[in-house]
Amino acid sequence: MRVFVTGATGALGRHLVPMLVDAGHEVTATTRSSGKTGGLRAAGAEPVILDGLDREAVIEAVVAAQPDVIVHQMTALADMKSLRNMDKTFAATNELRTRGTDNLLAAAKRAGTRRVVAQGHIGATARTGGPVKTEDDALAPDAPSRTSARSMAAIKYMDEAVTAGAPEGIVLSYGNFYGPGASEMLLEAVRKRQVPVVGGGTGIWSFIETTDAAAATFAAIERGAPGVYNVVDSDPAPVSEWLPYLADILGAKPPLRVPTWLGKLLAGGFIVAQMTEWRGSSNEKARKELGWEPRYASWRDGFPVWADR
Template sequence: MNIFVAGATGALGKATIPLLIASGHQVYALSHSEKNTAVIRQLGAEPITADLFDRASLTRVLEATNATAIVHLATKIPPTARMGKVESWQENDHIRRDGTRTLADAALAVGVQTFVYPSFYYVYPDRGAQWIDALSTPVQSHVIQQATIDAEAEVARFTQEKRKGIVLRMGNLYGPDVPSALEQFQMAQKGFAALPGPGDAYLSYIWLEDAARAIVIALAEAPAGVYDIVDDEPLTRDAFVSALAHSVGKRHLLRIPNAVMKFLAGAAADMTNRSQRVSNRRFQELTTWRPTVSHARQGWTLIAEEKHVSERMASYA
């Protein structure tokens, strides 16, 4: 399969491209700079220059590469300190909403048959301790997540044209190659946990490599639709903090008060405080995918076992 990837140089792209190549696919990746081109070549893919927001440019590229599938991983997540400001998400919204629409238009104009888009589980409402998934739970719009919902609609439009559109609603990505996870780990080493939401509210996470494998397997095995890519056992925030503390050799972490976290979260406060106990059951029923890291207790222990965590963090600075 010839696969066109947008967003190849992010953490998820770097984890996914080698797996695609190892599965026998020919991978072409969108590049915007010489630095990106070098990274893409190092990953084993062929760098391609095009404009994500120009249908004609993308159509030419998809035709030239004879692409049969698109994997749209491109994002521009703002720094943690600015996530609560709506204006900080404008570039990311542009990529998600407009970039997805332009990619779908170009794909429909040529022979692309499959479109995979990793979405985010924050589109779900608060459901307390209730298990939720794409089949049972409608999305709840939020100013910071609306662009992702709009992008999902573009994938659905692609499917309506008798193609295969796949949305993978990912949990929070974590692992030793995810900068935000390393930030959490280093803060825990200092005795603190910054985690918005009530202690009994659920979080859904997914190990980076498990997320990447889900993309590769979805291309080959999943029917068109929306699926949840999370670990097997979402933890409450209290259990999550306990697991994080254990991984750094501490009995407890000082959790920043939720009132302070809400203030810092700004416009994102309502979204980040939700309890979302998401189930991966349907994706496991329809494919051979199984998470190798079942829950955050296991994941944080694995991160702690990684050597040179501080050096890894410095490399992302």
Template sequence: MRILIAGATGAVGRLLVPMLLDAGHHVTGLSRTPAGAERVRRQGAEALQADVFDAESLRRVMTNTAPDVVIHQLTALSDADGEATDRLRREGTRHLVDAARSAGVGRIVAQSIAWAYMPGEGPAEESVPLDIGAARPRGAMVDGIQALERTASELESAVALRYGILYGPGTWYAPGGAVAAALAGDPSARLLAYLEADRSVTSFVHVADAARAAVAALDWPSGPVNIVDDEPAQGREWLPVLATALGVPLPEPTAGRLDWARGASNSLARSRGWRPEHRTWREGFAAQAGPTRPLG
């Protein structure tokens, strides 16, 4: 299968490229920078330098590569830039889908998130509506996710992978990453994550499991699928475990809870054969090793 990856050098993309190559696919990775394109080539894939905000050049790239599937893993979260990520979800997805249609590509697998659901009790399944109308800044994020998923669904086949909070190499939650700096009290640590040891519930997924899900989703039917581990947990449970693994001070527990922070169920993904190798953040946090590498 010919696969074009937008976001091939991100935390998920850099793991996804070799997985797809090992599975026998022909892979082309997009990067905004020459250094990023060279990184993709060193992994054994083809690489092209392209800007997803340049609709015309993206259309030419799509026509020339003629992929069977587009995998959309674009974010700006390496820079903790929520506004840029929202723009990528709206405008970047729009340009990817338009270019795909112009080249006769009918399938897309896109990165979404599993914490945009409406408030409620218990882990959310995919049938729960998105939290449209939420106050900003959350509302802008949810709007971006809605735009991404709606735009992707214009293609004949579109799978939206609603990832839990990503941890592992190349993420904020790795040793030496932004979360460690924030928990250690670094005032310059720019962060979008919610870090309170309260009763708010979070679902996590290791980046390697997220990449495996993207490979598996090449054959899945259209629609959203939660990609999370087996143990949604309150902040007062997971945050001390993470702090210990990172070697930073333990946060004080609090009693509050964000009503939308409910976690997500992975039942649908499991019914399709996907299983997280890191079944719970408890083992995954402890297994993290090595410093975070810069994304690009």
């Protein structure tokens, strides 16, 4: 097939492009940086320098490629430093999840591309009820903080726009990335004992290793009915379990423990919600309908490999 991959040099795209080329697909891969075209060409893809917010340029590039599938992996997270003000940190990514998504959907329609596979996130999952959510569960009606409202709205917007705007629209709601090319900031912060357990650490997190996420994306290119799929490992776990474990394998001191009120004062409402209220996600639908199995079924197996890199 002809596959058009946007954000091809990101944490996930860098693994996905070689998978597609090795499988015999013809890949057009976009980047915003001219300095990254050589790597894409070496991987076997046809590179295109593209700003996802330039509507006419997006349409022109897609129409020229005439893809069977478009893969939307556009984000702007390389310089992410803090989550205290989510909307400020994610401002460019939110634009790509909204305007950028609209541009790709318009391009798909113009080119006659039926299947669009987009990068979503489990961050908008409801924070009440049972500990593990499926794709059928309602999303949170509100953001966990005033400074994360636009970011949560952008995640929801992508879910709705892609599944309604493409004949075969698929949104992959990824868990928290770790592994090659992802979350180095978290490792450094845990080593420095800068990530405390807030409250009781009762927030449930679902993780996904980056090459496993790429494998699920590859699967969604070739199969799966339209809709939303949670792409997470099989071991949702509270912060009180995974954070001390990560500190231990990094050879760091155990994380500090702070009360909820102090966590909110120091880090803001979004971080406190992550630490105390988040719910995990089930991967049953993705495993069943995409025929995908994560290589690292648990972060307990994947974290040591990540930490050793």
